[in-house]
Amino acid sequence: MNKFIPKNDYEVLLKDYQRDGVVRIREFFSQEIVAEIRDELKRYMRDDLPSLPPDAKTTEKDGKTIRNLWRLELYNKYFKELAERDEIISLISKLVNGKAILSGVETFNKPALVGSDVPYHQDNAYFCQTPPDMLTLWIAIDPVTPQNGPVYFIKESHKAGMRPTKISGVKGNSIGLAERPNIPKTDQFCGLLNSGDVTIHHCETVHHSEPNHSSNSRLGLLFVYRGEHTRTNQELKEKYTKAVDAVPPA
Numbered sequence: 001m002n003k004f005i006p007k008n009d010y011e012v013l014l015k016d017y018q019r020d021g022v023v024r025i026r027e028f029f030s031q032e033i034v035a036e037i038r039d040e041l042k043r044y045m046r047d048d049l050p051s052l053p054p055d056a057k058t059t060e061k062d063g064k065t066i067r068n069l070w071r072l073e074l075y076n077k078y079f080k081e082l083a084e085r086d087e088i089i090s091l092i093s094k095l096v097n098g099k100a101i102l103s104g105v106e107t108f109n110k111p112a113l114v115g116s117d118v119p120y121h122q123d124n125a126y127f128c129q130t131p132p133d134m135l136t137l138w139i140a141i142d143p144v145t146p147q148n149g150p151v152y153f154i155k156e157s158h159k160a161g162m163r164p165t166k167i168s169g170v171k172g173n174s175i176g177l178a179e180r181p182n183i184p185k186t187d188q189f190c191g192l193l194n195s196g197d198v199t200i201h202h203c204e205t206v207h208h209s210e211p212n213h214s215s216n217s218r219l220g221l222l223f224v225y226r227g228e229h230t231r232t233n234q235e236l237k238e239k240y241t242k243a244v245d246a247v248p249p250a
């Protein structure tokens with residue numbers, strides 16, 4: 001982390017997060033760490049990924065460009081250690097109402113020209129946790145602009161619980177909302193970021209992202225955490241299992 005977050009700011013951040021279900025923090029990681037992350041992702045995709053099981057990735061429709069990397073916390077020591085740094089765990093623990101446990105490290109690469117959309121969804125349809133004390137730290141490796149497929153969040157949508165879902169048909173995002181929310185994009189929070197900035201969103205905050213038709217990549221690295229007290233919700237799990245069986249990620 002680049003910046004020391006004073007205790008006062010922690011409290012403001014917590015209040016904003018609880019109220020809105022999404023917050024943005026500028027310059028969370030220094031440019032040196034961003035460069036290190038970028039190099040390690042490149043190395044991992046070139047040297048390690050080809051021999052890893054199919055559950056390590058999802059590709060775009062062309063069958064070769066990487067859409068997502070999954071399970072980096074299992075397959076890569078560097079990312080597990082980065083995501084488990086004390087200063088990050090201590091910040092996230094405040095937001096998940098208990099000791100933060102790393103439960104996933106993944107990427108949404110959103111490559112130039114071919115990066116596909118992510119339908120409206122709530123992450124807890126995938127995570128299936130009760131209580132929903134779980135969140136995602138979304139780290140911009142590339143700058144996120146209006147043109148390259150930013151994530152749009154509906155503020156306060158985490159307060160109304162889980163919405164009905166449907167199988168989306170999208171590889172890598174198999175479960176989406178049954179109904180598209182009737183809130184214009186202009187009223188949604190658009191996660192425009194410089195590299196090294198982050199957003200943090202609650203696992204029941206409704207969000208989506210559009211395809212990337214621009215010539216600039218929009219690589220995001222995601223750290224997912226839950227409070228150690230959360231448990232699997234069987235009802236959510238059954239729906240998720242059906243969706244993922246219908247549309248496997250790999």
Ligand SMILES: O=C(O)CCC(=O)C(=O)O
Pocket residue numbers: 108110118123136138149150151207208209220222
């Ligand atoms: O990065 C994206 O485009 C989507 C991210 C997302 O859906 C998530 O963080 O759950």
